[in-house]
Amino acid sequence: xxxxxxxxxxxxxxxxxxxxxxxxxxxxxxxxxxxxxxxxxxxxxxxxxxxxxxxxxxxxxxxxxxxxxxxxxxxxxxxxxxxxxxxxxxxxxxxxxxxxxxxxxxx
Amino acid sequence: xxxxxxxxxxxxxxxxxxxxxxxxxxxxxxxxxxxxxxxxxxxxxxxxxxxxxxxxxxxxxxxxxxxxxxxxxxxxxxxxxxxxxxxxxxxxxxxxxxxxxxxxxxxxxxxxxxxxxxxx
Numbered sequence: 041x042x043x044x045x046x047x048x049x050x051x052x053x054x055x056x057x058x059x060x061x062x063x064x065x066x067x068x069x070x071x072x073x074x075x076x077x078x079x080x081x082x083x084x085x086x087x088x089x090x091x092x093x094x095x096x097x098x099x100x101x102x103x104x105x106x107x108x109x110x111x112x113x114x115x116x117x118x119x120x121x122x123x124x125x126x127x128x129x130x131x132x133x134x135x136x137x138x139x140x141x142x143x144x145x146x147x
Numbered sequence: 148x149x150x151x152x153x154x155x156x157x158x159x160x161x162x163x164x165x166x167x168x169x170x171x172x173x174x175x176x177x178x179x180x181x182x183x184x185x186x187x188x189x190x191x192x193x194x195x196x197x198x199x200x201x202x203x204x205x206x207x208x209x210x211x212x213x214x215x216x217x218x219x220x221x222x223x224x225x226x227x228x229x230x231x232x233x234x235x236x237x238x239x240x241x242x243x244x245x246x247x248x249x250x251x252x253x254x255x256x257x258x259x260x261x262x263x264x265x266x267x
Contacts, residue, residue, distance in 0.1 A: 074253040076192075083242055083257035084192065095247075095255065127192055131252035134206050136182075136194040 042066050042130050046139035052147040057118045061142045063111045063128035072132035075104055075113045078141075079124045087126075088113065118144075149173040149256045151243050156261035163233050163265070169226040169243030169258050177201070177221035180246045182254065183228050185239035195241070196228065197252075211237075233265045 043066040053059050063073065071091040076084035086095045088104035091111055101116040115122055123146055128139040155167040169181070183195040196207045196217040205217050216229040226243050241261050244254035 072252075076254075078192075083260055084254070085257075086247070086253060086255050089247060089251070089253040129192070129253065134197070134252070135208075136197075136252055138192040138194070141191045 041135050042069060042132060042137055044128055044130055044137050044139040046126075046128055046142050048142060049140065050143040050145070052145055053118055054147045055118050055120055059115045059118055059144065061113045061126055061128075061144075063106075063113070063139050065109045065111075065130055065132075068108045069130045069132035071107055072130055073104075073106065073111045074129045074131060075102075076127045076129065077122075077124045078127065084127065149245070151245065151256055151258035153241070153243055153258040153261040156241065156263045158264045158266065159233055160267050161234060161265055164229070164231045165233065165263060167228040167230070167241055167243075167261055167263070169228075171224045171226065171245070174245070176219075176224040180252075181219065181226045182244045182246070182252075183217060183226075184242045184244055184254070184257075185237075186242070186260075187236075187239045190239075193239075198226070230263070233263075235265050237263065238265045239263060 045064045047062045073091045075088040078084040087098050087102050092104045103114050105112050126142045150172045152170045159165050182197040185195050198205050198217045202219050214232045218227045243258040245256040247253050247255040
């Protein structure tokens with residue numbers, strides 16, 4: 041199975057900060073990389089698919105980039121509602137795996 | 148409005164069985180592959196299983212293969228997960244999820260989550 045490794049595991053930031061989360065795949069996955077946001081007690085929410093495509097209804101301050109094995113999720117100016125846990129997920133093969141998550145909390 | 152409403156979770160003893168259901172509405176259920184994803188308490192997301200739009204193709208994570216069975220009834224717009232020989236490590240919130248489109252494996256709609264607790 042393809043292993044997905046996120047960094048950092050946790051991150052403290054302030055409203056208005058620019059934040060970047062990294063996801064690395066154990067082998068090349070082309071652009072088959074997706075990002076989700078999850079708040080406590082809630083289902084995950086799709087933010088970015090195919091590495092850089094913004095899901096409908098997601099604010100433009102979220103962006104994704106990368107190809108192959110290295111990917112990033114960037115939040116350009118943190119808003120209070122962005123404090124949550126973020127997961128990457130590869131969709132390169134039928135055996136889907138998620139990263140371990142990055143918890144983003146308020147500094 | 149797309150909705151996925153789960154039911155069937157609860158407390159079960161080790162070795163027992165449980166069937167989860169996911170009732171879909173607001174879209175043409177029979178056109179979409181569907182997946183189950185679980186999340187142990189305080190842990191990350193783990194893919195469990197998928198089923199093709201017509202039910203003819205299924206796949207499972209190694210951790211549940213031979214114990215769990217995914218199925219669907221397109222006439223009832225419902226997805227199922229039959230879980231047998233349950234273990235303590237199966238304790239988790241189980242989510243059903245819809246793929247975003249044809250030939251995709253990212254998930255744009257999720258159920259509310261259903262807690263399964265395996266304990267004596």
